[in-house]
Amino acid sequence: MEISSHQSHLLQQLNEQRRQDVFCDCSILVEGKVFKAHRNVLFASSGYFKMLLSQSSKETSQPATATFQTFSPDTFTVILDFVYSGKLSLTGQNVIEVMSAASFLQMTDVISVCKTFIKSSLDISEKEKDRYFSLSDKDSSSNGVDRPSFYSGSWQEESASPRSHLSPDQGPSIVSGKLWPKYSYHTAPQRNAQQPLANEHRKDALKKTKHLRLSQPSQVVHLKPGKAEARASDSSSRVSQSEEQVQIDAEGDSAPAGFQYSQGSDVASRSFPDDLPRLRFKCPYCTHVVKRKADLKRHLRCHTGERPYPCQACGKRFSRLDHLSSHFRTIHQACKLICRKCKRHVTDLTGQVVQEGTRRYRLCNECLSEVGIDSLPADLEAEQQCVSPADGDKDSRWHLSEEENRSYVEIVEDGSADLVIKQVEDSEEEEDEKEIKPNIR
C-alpha cells in the first residue's frame, strides 16, 4: 500500500529542517551569502553535488562547504527552493541565469523546465501577435503610445515607470531616451516580485540594451509595405477585441508549465503598423518580431549568449555559422584579394599571402618588399582555401571530417588553414571556462 502524500510530506519536513537549520551538514556560499542544506538532498538533486560529495564522502563527519561566484544568491535561492519543494520560481529575468546555474549543477530537470518556460513564452508570443492582429484595426487611430486597456485579465501589465525614476542598471527598459517594453514571466507567487539581474549579468543586460536599441525601430519602421501588404492575407481570421481578449486570457492561463505571461508597457508592440501581420514570431525578451521560427531561434542566441560555433583556428566562438565562416575567410584564409597595406587589388601574381600569428592577409609584391615579411607561397592549395564555402564542394574544401581535424599548430605549419566546423553545446564548454571552484572541506 502506498501513501501518496508521503513524498511531499517528507520533502516538506526536509524543507522545514533546512529553514530551521536542523541537521544541515552542508553550507553553500554564494557571493557571500550562506545557504544551509542537507548533504544527502543535494547529492540526490544535483549531479554536480553528487560528484563533489562523492569525492568528499570519506569526510562525512566534517560539514561540507561549497562556494560559487558565478551566479547570484537569488538564483541559487530559486534552485534550492526547487530542490526542497519541487517548485521552480522562474521569471523572464532569471530564467537564463537559473538555466545556466542548473546546467552547471547538472540538474537536468531544472534545465528542462527552463527550456519549457522559454518555449512556452515563445508560444505565448505568437498568441500575443494574434491578439494584436485582432486589435490593430480598432486601434488604428491611436498614436500607438497610450492604450492603457490593452492588457487586462491575467495578462499583468506593469506600470510604466517614469524614466527619471530608473537607473540604467535597471534593465533594458530605458534606452536612448525612450521607454522600451519590459517583459517578464512569473509563476503565480512571484508576479510582483521580479528579481534584479545579478552583477555578472549586468553586462549581458547592457548588451541586450544595445540590442533593443537596434532592433526596436526595425520592427516598426524598416518594413517594406509592398511585400507586406501582399502577404497580409490572414486578416479574415481576425476576431473582435473582446472575443480575442477572452481567448488570450484563457490561453494564458493554460500556458505550458503553468507559467503566466506578464508584459510591461509595450510601446512598440502597441504600435504595430498595418503590414505586420506577416511577422509571426515575437521574441520573449525584447520587442523583436520575425516571420520565421528559425529566425527567432537565431535571434534568441543574442539573448542567451549561446555561441555554438567555435573557430578551430583561434578559438573564438560565434553565434552563427555564417559569421564563423566570414570570420574564418577574413582572418585565417586571407580571401580578400586586397593588399592590406596599399588597399590595391592583388592577385596571386601581384601579391602573396602573409601569415601573422593566426591571421592571414595579402600584400602586394611592392608592399611585401617594403615590409619585408615572409610570405606563404600562393600555391594551388592556398588557392583552394580561398574558395568560398558556398562556392565549392563543402566536403572537400570547407567542412572537413573529424579525421581531418588538426590542431592549429598543424594548420599553421602546413599552411592549410581549413575550417573545421564543429557545433558544440555551449553549456558544456562554458562550464569548463567558468571559474566556479567549489571548495569542499
Add this chain to the structure above:
DNA sequence: CTGGGGAAGGGGCCC
C-alpha cells in the same frame, strides 16, 4: 580627441 578602417554581430531574405 577624432576620423577611418576592419571586424563583429544582428536582421532580412533567398535557396
Add this chain to the structure above:
DNA sequence: GGGGCCCCTTCCCCA
C-alpha cells in the same frame, strides 16, 4: 529549418 549571402550598425583599434 538550415545554410548562406547581403546589408547595416556598432565597436574597437590605430594613426
